[in-house]
Amino acid sequence: YGGMGLDFSYNIAVAEELGYIRCGGIPMAIGVQAGMTTPALTRFGSDELKKQFLVPTIAGDLVACLGISEAGAGSDVANIKTTAVRKGDEYVINGGKMWTTSGCQADWMCLLANTSEGPPHRNKSLICLPMNLPGIHVAKKIDKLGMRSSDTAQIFFEDVRVPSKNLIGEEGKGFTYQMLQFQEERLWGVATVLTPLETIIQETIDYTRQRKVFDQSVLHNQAVHFRLAELATEVELLRSLLYRTVALYVEGNDVTKFASMAKLKAGRLAREVTDSCLQFWGGMGFTSEVLVSRFYRDLRLMSIGGGTDEIMLSIICKYMETLPSK
Numbered sequence: 001y002g003g004m005g006l007d008f009s010y011n012i013a014v015a016e017e018l019g020y021i022r023c024g025g026i027p028m029a030i031g032v033q034a035g036m037t038t039p040a041l042t043r044f045g046s047d048e049l050k051k052q053f054l055v056p057t058i059a060g061d062l063v064a065c066l067g068i069s070e071a072g073a074g075s076d077v078a079n080i081k082t083t084a085v086r087k088g089d090e091y092v093i094n095g096g097k098m099w100t101t102s103g104c105q106a107d108w109m110c111l112l113a114n115t116s117e118g119p120p121h122r123n124k125s126l127i128c129l130p131m132n133l134p135g136i137h138v139a140k141k142i143d144k145l146g147m148r149s150s151d152t153a154q155i156f157f158e159d160v161r162v163p164s165k166n167l168i169g170e171e172g173k174g175f176t177y178q179m180l181q182f183q184e185e186r187l188w189g190v191a192t193v194l195t196p197l198e199t200i201i202q203e204t205i206d207y208t209r210q211r212k213v214f215d216q217s218v219l220h221n222q223a224v225h226f227r228l229a230e231l232a233t234e235v236e237l238l239r240s241l242l243y244r245t246v247a248l249y250v251e252g253n254d255v256t257k258f259a260s261m262a263k264l265k266a267g268r269l270a271r272e273v274t275d276s277c278l279q280f281w282g283g284m285g286f287t288s289e290v291l292v293s294r295f296y297r298d299l300r301l302m303s304i305g306g307g308t309d310e311i312m313l314s315i316i317c318k319y320m321e322t323l324p325s326k
Contacts, residue, residue: 001042001054001055002054002058003058008250009247011184012187012191014034015031015191015192016191016192018030018192019191019194019196019199020195020199023147023149024146024150024192024295024299025147025148025149025150026149026150027192028101028150028301028305029101029102029149031185031189032101033057033063033102035184035185035188036184036185037064037065037066037110038057040110040168040169041110041126041128042054043177043180044126044169045128046165048165049128049165049168053108053128057108064102064108065101065103065106065108065109066100066101066109066110067082067097067100067109067110067111067155068178069097069098070082070098071096071098074098075308077178078121078175079120080113080124082096082111082113082114083113083114083115084114084115084127084162085115086115086164089164089165090161090162091113091115091127091162091163091164091167092159092160092161093129093157093162094157096139096157097109097153097154098155099142099152100154100155101152102150102151103152103153103155104138109128109129110126110127110128110129111127111129112124112174112178113125113174115171115172115174116171118172120175122175123172124172124175125170126167126168126174126177126178127166127167127168128162128166129160130162133162134160135158135159136157136160137155137158138153139153139155140153140154142154145297146296146298146300148297182307183249183255183256185306186306187242187246187249187255187262189266189302189305189306193270193299194239197231197273197299200277200291200292200295201228201231201273201277203290203292204277204280205228207280208224218280224280227276228280231269231272231276234269235269238265241258241261241262241265245259245262256315256319257319257320260312261316263306263312264312267304267309268309270299271299271302271303274292274295274296274299275296277292
């Protein structure tokens with residue numbers, strides 16, 4: 001279908017390299033396109049759907065977005081209210097999606113909707129939804145704290161009709177498909193923050209070395225260079241956890257626990273590094289002229305998007321409870 005046929009470790013290598021882009025919004029948009037909207041379609045979609053949506057998305061001719069979150073259902077995916085009711089050879093879609101990355105410019109959406117009245121984990125389906133259909137309303141581009149180069153949309157659906165053949169895989173399996181997709185999304189997110197965090201630490205070292213306070217450089221203070229050493233160590237530990245998790249995933253293992261741990265740590269470390277380093281920049285750190293202030297805003301999303309810290313902790317706890325007692 002136009003891909004290179006490489007395993008998931010190459011996605012992570014690319015994600016790390018994208019960290020050299022000096023903002024968070026562009027790597028995130030590429031991640032949505034390459035690794036968040038398409039995995040379920042790749043694994044479970046029909047050949048016809050893949051030719052219609054996957055091929056041009058891989059080629060870069062179509063922009064894709066992921067329609068999961070709603071105003072009342074962010075990390076709580078099971079609580080979404082959008083419906084897709086089967087009528088003949090079509091689904092009729094009503095509801096709305098919130099915080100949709102690339103939603104203002106997307107050509108199609110990987111949409112999660114309720115297709116039956118059954119239990120919340122077994123009544124959802126994923127549908128390839130062209131964004132030019134009647135009844136789709138992009139209500140607004142959301143003004144955000146960070147990731148400002150990435151458009152984020154609020155979208156409403158009013159009696160939108162889409163062919164039933166646009167269903168990805170089996171009806172009622174959408175929640176399961178999305179949970180599988182989340183693991184790759186979370187690992188991609190972890191990989192994209194590693195390089196920015198290293199960059200921030202290095203630029204802070206360079207700045208505090210030349211910035212003088214009381215006739216000596218800020219870096220000369222033991223508290224400062226010890227703190228930067230601690231942060232650099234934490235980044236390396238996060239990288240090791242990511243690489244271990246990816247290696248296990250490529251071998252076919254369930255890495256939900258480790259991916260959740262990595263996502264949790266990445267979000268917290270992103271806040272810790274950017275906050276600590278911004279403090280060492282003093283007044284300059286509070287301006288828009290330096291990179292640390294941009295990443296202070298952009299990387300704050302890491303603890304929210306793709307599942308909050310609290311959701312990660314809940315997942316980790318569930319997996320710990322399944323461990324055999326000794």
